[in-house]
Amino acid sequence: MNLDRRSFLAGGVAASVASQLGCGQGSEAAPTLGDLGSARQDFPRNTNGVYMNHASQHPVRMQTARVMQQYADYLANECTRAGWYEASGEAKGFAGAYKNEVKELFAKLINAKPSEIAFCLSTTVGENIVVNGMGIQESGGNVVTNDLHYSSCLYNYKMRQERGLDVRIVKHKDWQLDPADFEGVINGDTKLVALTLVSNVNGLLAPVKEIADIAHRNGAYVYADIIQGCGAVPIDVQAMGIDFASCSTYKWLMGLRGFAYLYIKDDLQGTVVKPTEFGAGVGFNYQPWVENPDPTKGEILYNPKQKASQYEVGNVSSIGAVCQREALSFIHRAGVDAIQTHATPLTDFLQEEMPKIGYESITPKGNRSPIATFRVPDPKEAERRLNEAKIEVTLRFGNQMRVSVSVMNNQEDVEALVAALA
Amino acid sequence: MPINRRQFLGAAGAAVATTASGCGNQGDASPTLSDVASVRESFPRAVQQVYLDCAAHTPLSMHTRQGMDKYMDFHMYGAGEGRGEYAGEAMRSVKGQFARLIGAKPSEIAFVQNTKAGEDVVVNGLDIQASGANVVTNDQHYAGSIHSYVGRKKAGMDVRIIRAKDWVVDLDDMEAAIDDKTKLVAITLVSNVNGHVQEAKALADMAHAKGAHIYADIIQAAGAVPVDVKALGLDFAACSNYKWLQGCRGSGFLYVREELQGTAVRDLLFPGYVRFNYPPWVDPADESNEAMPYSPPTNAGRYEAGNTAREGYCGQYESFKMMEAIGMDNLFAHNKALVDRIRKEMPESKYKCITPEGVRSPIIVFIPADYEGTQAKLKQANIQATMTGNRLRVSPNVYNNQEDIDKLLNALA
Numbered sequence: 163m164n165l166d167r168r169s170f171l172a173g174g175v176a177a178s179v180a181s182q183l184g185c186g187q188g189s190e191a192a193p194t195l196g197d198l199g200s201a202r203q204d205f206p207r208n209t210n211g212v213y214m215n216h217a218s219q220h221p222v223r224m225q226t227a228r229v230m231q232q233y234a235d236y237l238a239n240e241c242t243r244a245g246w247y248e249a250s251g252e253a254k255g256f257a258g259a260y261k262n263e264v265k266e267l268f269a270k271l272i273n274a275k276p277s278e279i280a281f282c283l284s285t286t287v288g289e290n291i292v293v294n295g296m297g298i299q300e301s302g303g304n305v306v307t308n309d310l311h312y313s314s315c316l317y318n319y320k321m322r323q324e325r326g327l328d329v330r331i332v333k334h335k336d337w338q339l340d341p342a343d344f345e346g347v348i349n350g351d352t353k354l355v356a357l358t359l360v361s362n363v364n365g366l367l368a369p370v371k372e373i374a375d376i377a378h379r380n381g382a383y384v385y386a387d388i389i390q391g392c393g394a395v396p397i398d399v400q401a402m403g404i405d406f407a408s409c410s411t412y413k414w415l416m417g418l419r420g421f422a423y424l425y426i427k428d429d430l431q432g433t434v435v436k437p438t439e440f441g442a443g444v445g446f447n448y449q450p451w452v453e454n455p456d457p458t459k460g461e462i463l464y465n466p467k468q469k470a471s472q473y474e475v476g477n478v479s480s481i482g483a484v485c486q487r488e489a490l491s492f493i494h495r496a497g498v499d500a501i502q503t504h505a506t507p508l509t510d511f512l513q514e515e516m517p518k519i520g521y522e523s524i525t526p527k528g529n530r531s532p533i534a535t536f537r538v539p540d541p542k543e544a545e546r547r548l549n550e551a552k553i554e555v556t557l558r559f560g561n562q563m564r565v566s567v568s569v570m571n572n573q574e575d576v577e578a579l580v581a582a583l584a
Numbered sequence: 585m586p587i588n589r590r591q592f593l594g595a596a597g598a599a600v601a602t603t604a605s606g607c608g609n610q611g612d613a614s615p616t617l618s619d620v621a622s623v624r625e626s627f628p629r630a631v632q633q634v635y636l637d638c639a640a641h642t643p644l645s646m647h648t649r650q651g652m653d654k655y656m657d658f659h660m661y662g663a664g665e666g667r668g669e670y671a672g673e674a675m676r677s678v679k680g681q682f683a684r685l686i687g688a689k690p691s692e693i694a695f696v697q698n699t700k701a702g703e704d705v706v707v708n709g710l711d712i713q714a715s716g717a718n719v720v721t722n723d724q725h726y727a728g729s730i731h732s733y734v735g736r737k738k739a740g741m742d743v744r745i746i747r748a749k750d751w752v753v754d755l756d757d758m759e760a761a762i763d764d765k766t767k768l769v770a771i772t773l774v775s776n777v778n779g780h781v782q783e784a785k786a787l788a789d790m791a792h793a794k795g796a797h798i799y800a801d802i803i804q805a806a807g808a809v810p811v812d813v814k815a816l817g818l819d820f821a822a823c824s825n826y827k828w829l830q831g832c833r834g835s836g837f838l839y840v841r842e843e844l845q846g847t848a849v850r851d852l853l854f855p856g857y858v859r860f861n862y863p864p865w866v867d868p869a870d871e872s873n874e875a876m877p878y879s880p881p882t883n884a885g886r887y888e889a890g891n892t893a894r895e896g897y898c899g900q901y902e903s904f905k906m907m908e909a910i911g912m913d914n915l916f917a918h919n920k921a922l923v924d925r926i927r928k929e930m931p932e933s934k935y936k937c938i939t940p941e942g943v944r945s946p947i948i949v950f951i952p953a954d955y956e957g958t959q960a961k962l963k964q965a966n967i968q969a970t971m972t973g974n975r976l977r978v979s980p981n982v983y984n985n986q987e988d989i990d991k992l993l994n995a996l997a
Contacts, residue, residue, distance in 0.1 A: 205660075206660050206661050207660060207661055207662050209661070210661050210662050210664055211662075219659070221659065221660055221661075221662065222659050223660075224660060227656045227657075227659075230652070230656055231656075234644060234649045234652060234653070237643070237649075237832070238628045238629055238644040238645070238646065239628050239632065239643075240629070282697075283697040283834075283889070283890060283891075283892065284889060284890020284891050285890055286854075286855065286889040286890035287853065287889045287890055290852065290889060309860065309865075313858050313860075314855065314856060314890070316858045316876065317855075317856040317857050317858045318854040320858055320876060320878055321851065321854045321856070321878075321880065322854070331876075336864070337864070410890065410891055412659075418659070418894075418895060419892060419893060419894050420697070420834055420835065420891060420892045420893025420894065436739075437735075438704070438708055438852075439700070439708070439732065440731055440732040440735030440736065441700065441728070441731075441732075442728065443726075443730075443731050444730045444731045445727075446723060450750065450751065450938075451973065452973070452974070464731060464734045464735070464738075466731075475697075475698070475704060475732075476697060476698030476699060476728065476824070477698045477824060477826070477833040478697065478698075478833070479697075479832070479834025479835065479893040479896060480832070480833045481652070481833075481834065481893065482834060482893060524864075554662070559865065559866075
């Protein structure tokens with residue numbers, strides 16, 4: 163029975179990946195796995211045990227690591243500035259760290275415009291730019307969130323609550339979010355509804371559209387922490403009704419820490435979300451700065467940045483940017499749909515098999531994220547067995563095991579987990 | 585009167601720096617340059633061309649690169665074979681290394697993305713505008729910071745930008761602008777425009793006398809000149825790593841004096857996490873505790889939020905190790921010798937020096953009589969320095985030697 167399902171699922175994966183990659187010959191044709199089929203070999207992490215902890219950190223592909231080395235070569239050997247010297251070959255692109263291209267690639271991934279994307283340090287910095295920029299407390303407004311929002315964000319709101327902000331934390335029911343529970347909590351004074359699109363706790367794909375509708379009906383805006391979703395599940399900020407979103411790149415975007423994106427919907431920039439920091443530089447138009455000041459201009463020339471860039475301050479991690487260019491290109495080539503279609507049968511398998519060996523699931527059935535979480539009957543024993551089998555997953559909250567699978571995993575990996583714990 | 589005070593303070597500053605570095609005869613003894621000379625090979629770019637542009641960007645050294653590579657190996661292969669331990673050790677050590685460099689405590693250091701982000705943590709945290717207070721700065725502060733203050737001024741903040749006279753900020757002008765409502769004096773310790781070292785101690789005293797605090801942008805100072813935040817009286821300071829710290833963009837440090845953490849500078853980023861103490865998170869709940877317990881960080885880490893660029897800090901760990909091995913005094917002395925020679929030997933008629941005499945920074949700036957001609961000569965001789973506005977900025981560092989300076993002087997003769 164297992165074997166049958168496995169061969170069925172394997173066929174299904176091949177077919178859907180093939181169709182994503184434009185090889186539409188159907189299930190009879192020899193499977194053409196393209197990028198995803200060979201993806202496993204791109205990750206040297208696979209030579210070091212079974213890794214199913216991508217929700218914690220996604221290992222980088224060796225191609226991405228190679229790009230970092232090329233960039234480091236550039237920094238050591240060729241780094242040029244101001245267009246004074248002709249950069250050669252790859253260095254030409256490295257001079258700007260491909261930042262414009264990276265914004266385009268990311269924007270495309272969530273169906274936004276590049277002008278709606280700012281770089282920032284981390285997911286939480288992105289959320290703070292929104293929360294601080296909205297002046298919620300000063301306006302007497304409230305924030306509605308829920309207890310499946312990322313624990314660091316909840317800490318943020320608890321601290322703000324201590325300082326007088328009206329914060330309302332809706333509790334999940336049986337590890338799911340019921341939009342009806344947000345009705346009434348979200349009211350006319352609500353300025354922001356903050357949630358996590360894919361829960362880092364149990365992988366729940368939040369009913370964001372339904373909650374966004376309630377928010378918008380009340381004149382509130384929606385922020386989504388998309389770090390566990392972006393690159394793993396299809397995201398369309400417009401269709402989902404997301405006004406602001408943020409994510410770092412070291413999870414499903416297969417990049418590095420310290421480099422993150424913030425999405426701010428076009429018409430909310432500068433109005434609903436005021437910049438609290440002011441990037442860019444001034445020019446001086448008086449002596450001795452300039453010999454002959456231009457009388458038609460002011461003495462200090464101030465050109466604030468436009469669009470989402472107005473939320474950026476100072477230099478970002480250029481290494482993070484060049485690595486993202488490589489990783490995002492891979493994700494686009496593979497296709498997020500195909501990545502999701504690759505992961506879903508693996509988590510489905512775990513959802514089916516883990517309860518049989520006493521690991522009750524706290525992830526809803528049919529949830530199409532690559533994260534599944536189980537209650538562990540004997541955490542100490544489980545940890546011992548995982549170490550012995552060289553399997554890495556997350557064990558936390560006393561008795562929870564979070565398994566998160568990516569393109570580098572396959573059926574053998576999830577079977578190895580079940581076998582180790584059985 | 586201003587001249588006298590300046591001279592006095594200048595001497596005091598030098599004395600403080602010498603004491604802080606624990607090297608009592610720095611002024612007279614000739615530095616031992618053997619270590620410094622051997623370090624040059626570790627900077628491929630400095631060997632390939634005459635690179636006199638550290639004030640713009642450090643060329644990456646091979647040892648710094650090695651730290652980054654090691655982190656990437658960890659990120660690519662996972663822990664094992666010492667990879668996890670290396671990353672852990674680097675991340676734990678690097679704040680302490682920076683703290684040592686500027687005479688602070690590790691608990692006074694936060695990771696920040698860049699210099700500006702650090703300054704904004706301070707400015708936003710001081711809540712200046714809401715309290716009707718003002719900021720005093722000057723036009724030798726970094727143009728990016730001035731931009732920020734102009735933006736804030738437009739948004740209603742009382743901002744006072746004092747103009748330098750002949751490229752030097754007059755302390756009396758600053759003193760006149762600082763009043764009881766001043767909450768912050770913001771300066772750049774070493775000017776990126778002309779390399780001038782501001783009289784931070786005098787400005788700190790003025791600020792403190794009025795109950796204000798002082799912030800210094802130290803990106804052109806940390807790793808370039810002796811910095812002792814306590815002796816200088818600095819309350820806040822920030823810098824990125826990609827200049828004199830010989831590191832990368834996207835990683836930097838913020839110093840917030842201990843007593844001001846959580847008091848003068850309120851939190852705006854809130855790094856931390858909550859725990860859940862109710863079913864089904866835990867069953868049964870711990871009745872003696874709250875439903876969502878949390879404990880805020882009690883050091884400068886409270887001004888960080890989220891994950892930082894770890895490969896940058898692993899590289900930085902190696903940069904610091906190298907700088908400590910050379911000895912900061914040796915490094916400063918090496919750079920000073922190079923800059924002093926440039927000042928002495930640049931043809932005065934063609935290059936007007938706008939860096940005041942007697943400064944101790946490795947940045948020296950000239951206004952060339954023939955801007956385009958200078959640019960062409962440098963390009964032809966494969967020399968990189970900064971040319972912006974009407975100025976030529978030369979900034980040697982540890983990898984440069986007297987031959988580099990020969991080449992510069994010959995090219996521009």
